[in-house]
Amino acid sequence: MTTTSYRVLIVDDNCAIHEDFRKILGTTSPDQLDDLEKLLFDAPTRQRSTTEFELVSAFQGQEAHAKVIDAARSGRPFAMAFVDMRMPPGWDGLQTIEKLWEVDPDLQIVICSAYSDHSWDDLYERLGARDSLLIVKKPFDTVEIVQCAHAMPMKWALARRVREHVDELERTVAARTAALEQSNRQLVAEMAERARIETELRLAQKLEAVGQLAAGMAHEINNPIQYVGDSMQFLREGTVDLVAAIEAIAGEAGTNPTLAASVADIAAKFDVTFLAREMPHAIDRAIDGVARVATIVRAMQELAHPGERDARECDLVKALQNAAIVTAGVHRNVADLELECDQLPAVMCNESELGQVFLNLIVNASHAMEGRGRRGKLRIATKVDGDDVVISIGDNGCGIPERLRDRIFDAFFTTKEVGRGTGQGLTISRAIIVDRHGGSLTFDTELGVGTTFHIRLPICGVRRQSAAAA
Numbered sequence: 097m098t099t100t101s102y103r104v105l106i107v108d109d110n111c112a113i114h115e116d117f118r119k120i121l122g123t124t125s126p127d128q129l130d131d132l133e134k135l136l137f138d139a140p141t142r143q144r145s146t147t148e149f150e151l152v153s154a155f156q157g158q159e160a161h162a163k164v165i166d167a168a169r170s171g172r173p174f175a176m177a178f179v180d181m182r183m184p185p186g187w188d189g190l191q192t193i194e195k196l197w198e199v200d201p202d203l204q205i206v207i208c209s210a211y212s213d214h215s216w217d218d219l220y221e222r223l224g225a226r227d228s229l230l231i232v233k234k235p236f237d238t239v240e241i242v243q244c245a246h247a248m249p250m251k252w253a254l255a256r257r258v259r260e261h262v263d264e265l266e267r268t269v270a271a272r273t274a275a276l277e278q279s280n281r282q283l284v285a286e287m288a289e290r291a292r293i294e295t296e297l298r299l300a301q302k303l304e305a306v307g308q309l310a311a312g313m314a315h316e317i318n319n320p321i322q323y324v325g326d327s328m329q330f331l332r333e334g335t336v337d338l339v340a341a342i343e344a345i346a347g348e349a350g351t352n353p354t355l356a357a358s359v360a361d362i363a364a365k366f367d368v369t370f371l372a373r374e375m376p377h378a379i380d381r382a383i384d385g386v387a388r389v390a391t392i393v394r395a396m397q398e399l400a401h402p403g404e405r406d407a408r409e410c411d412l413v414k415a416l417q418n419a420a421i422v423t424a425g426v427h428r429n430v431a432d433l434e435l436e437c438d439q440l441p442a443v444m445c446n447e448s449e450l451g452q453v454f455l456n457l458i459v460n461a462s463h464a465m466e467g468r469g470r471r472g473k474l475r476i477a478t479k480v481d482g483d484d485v486v487i488s489i490g491d492n493g494c495g496i497p498e499r500l501r502d503r504i505f506d507a508f509f510t511t512k513e514v515g516r517g518t519g520q521g522l523t524i525s526r527a528i529i530v531d532r533h534g535g536s537l538t539f540d541t542e543l544g545v546g547t548t549f550h551i552r553l554p555i556c557g558v559r560r561q562s563a564a565a566a
Contacts, residue, residue, distance in 0.1 A: 101148040102249035103167065105177040107160040107192060108208070109184070114153045117178065120241050121149045147246055157187030161195045168200055175249035178241075181209035190214055190222060193229075202255060203228070204248035210234035228252075292523075317393050325386045332379040339372040392421055407557050409442035412450065412485065416476055419454035427462040431472035431491070438479050444557025449528045456521040457489040457549050464493030464547060475548070483555055484535070490548030496541040504539075529553070
């Protein structure tokens with residue numbers, strides 16, 4: 097046998113009514129209920145559960161309202177209320193019911209009254225269509241009260257269990273929906289990451305092909321340049337000797353007036369004096385030009401390193417100088433180069449990949465200073481900071497607008513005109529610095545003042561650093 101307890105509120109200004117309810121609901125035993133069931137339904141007695149009622153009295157509507165509020169706050173709500181219609185001098189039953197339902201809409205209510213102060217249409221208009229409202233006429237029958245007291249709280253309890261089950265279902269659906277949304281977001285992120293990696297791979301392959309092409313061209317150019325350089329040096333020395341020989345011949349001819357006149361005529365005809373003066377300078381300029389071409393070729397070879405995959409100890413100052421040499425055609429006409437490179441230790445890195453980053457940042461800085469109406473300053477600086485090296489490449493160009501600063505590392509984002517930028521340079525640079533070398537790529541910028549990118553790299557290299565941390 098199980099026992100169920102319900103809280104029942106009795107709202108009536110007559111103390112005798114409260115006593116009647118306590119007699120009916122407070123002393124009902126299982127045997128009495130069985131007798132009532134046999135009397136009403138002509139059914140045999142059977143084993144059944146018992147129902148207990150905690151009766152709470154209120155003699156005015158305002159008092160009932162306060163008790164319902166306290167019950168809701170304490171988590172011990174009333175299952176039902178028996179409400180009288182006439183309770184002077186306070187609220188009548190209809191107003192009391194309205195107030196009670198404002199606090200607890202689930203409260204089951206039975207109107208107990210001997211008077212018909214309100215028609216059913218009035219009740220419907222003010223209270224609405226509800227299945228939680230019954231009307232019992234006074235004097236009420238004991239069986240009616242017992243039936244209401246058992247049926248309505250049970251309906252109240254079932255409704256609460258249904259709502260709890262629905263709430264649990266909604267929480268389960270919400271949790272599963274959140275999990276699906278999270279999985280979907282993760283899938284979208286993974287697809288975006290895969291697309292980014294594929295884009296980087298394609299561009300890396302292109303860069304590798306370009307590097308191989310550049311290295312091959314540099315190698316092919318290097319040999320003939322070497323021949324040209326050696327030949328120009330020979331011509332320089334030969335010209336000096338030839339001029340000396342001409343001067344010696346002219347000196348010897350001076351003792352013979354006829355021969356001297358002939359030599360002077362020949363010298364005038366071929367402008368030997370001019371040639372003797374200018375040819376050494378012309379050859380010197382040619383030698384300087386060949387030397388510069390050779391320097392650029394060597395820089396291209398050192399930056400390319402086709403096929404290199406593993407990190408090795410590298411001289412980043414030399415790599416920066418090579419990048420500045422290779423990009424001289426871009427920045428020479430728009431800016432003065434300022435190199436402030438402290439001596440750096442050898443850094444464990446992939447020099448070819450970092451060379452691509454240096455090239456990209458120098459070219460971007462040069463482009464930012466174009467069209468300013470004055471020469472700019474391209475600043476390249478290095479320093480050691482603890483276990484890291486810091487490389488700064490800056491310009492005094494236009495700066496980056498605030499609305500674009502969060503997007504400059506996004507793939508395919510560019511502010512350059514069509515055909516001049518792909519929007520991949522900074523994306524690839526950040527991937528090389530952050531993902532492949534365990535460093536960081538940040539920037540400072542101010543409109544009208546310029547932008548400086550800072551590359552921070554671990555001296556020991558990303559692999560050794562990770563191993564040491566493990």
